[in-house]
Amino acid sequence: MEELKKDNYTKEEVEELINGIISNYNTKIEDFTSKLDEANTKLGxxxxxxxxxxKLNxxxxxxxxxxxxxxxxxxxDxxxxxxxxxxxxxxxxxxxxLLDIKKKTDIDNGYKPKEHTAQQTAYSEAEKKGDVAGMLKSKMSKLFK
Incomplete structure (x- = not known):
């Protein structure tokens, strides 16, 4: 900025001083605006x-x-x-x-032999009825298979 050295200035000199100041501020504003645009781009x-x-995380x-x-x-799945x-x-x-649930399901859905229980049931039913012949028949049927 120019220093004021005289006590009196002409209208043209004052206008020249003001135009210099305005030009200087306009340059600073343009510089600030470009820096602001650059900062906004970096933020984007x-x-x-x-x-x-x-997304990567x-x-x-x-x-x-x-x-x-x-x-x-x-x-x-x-x-x-x-x-x-x-x-x-x-x-x-x-x-x-999930693993615990899967283990329980696997155990519940596991192999359960039925042929052994059917024979034991026939004997048990005969025993409950007091049918000695039925009990013997159940036991003997195993021998002649």
């Missing part, structure tokens, strides 16, 4: 990077959950039951509960 890039990182968690499911011998977990530890706890 940061938001995109943050979004990308969140979610994908990584999903992959880790699928690995845990498969490692524990569960079907990948069960992924939906644990997909809402916020972290791997929560998912692992849910997977362990």
């Amino acid at each position: 890039d940061l938001d995109k990077q943050k979004e990308t990182i969140e 979610k994908s990584n968690l999903e992959s880790s959950i699928k690995v845990e499911i498969l490692k524990n011998g569960l079907s990948e 069960m992924f939906d039951l644990v997909a809402d977990s916020k972290d791997l530890e929560t998912a692992t706890n849910k997977i362990n509960k």
Whole structure:
């Protein structure tokens, strides 16, 4: 900025001083505006990077959950039951509960022999009735198979 050295200035000199000041401020405003636009662009890039990182973290968690499911011998169809977990530890706890349920189901649906119980039932029924002949018949039928 120019220093004022005279006591009196002509109209043209004052206009020249004011135009210089306005030009100087306009240059500073343009510089500030360009820096502001650049900062806004960087913020937009940061938001995109943050979004990308969140997607990658979610994908990584999903992959880790699928690995845990498969490692524990569960079907990948069960992924939906644990997909809402916020972290791997929560998912692992849910997977362990699913394993417990699966074990109980496997036991309930396991092999239960019926032929032995049928023979024992025939003998037991004859015994309840006091039918000695029926009891002997049940026992003897095993010998002649």
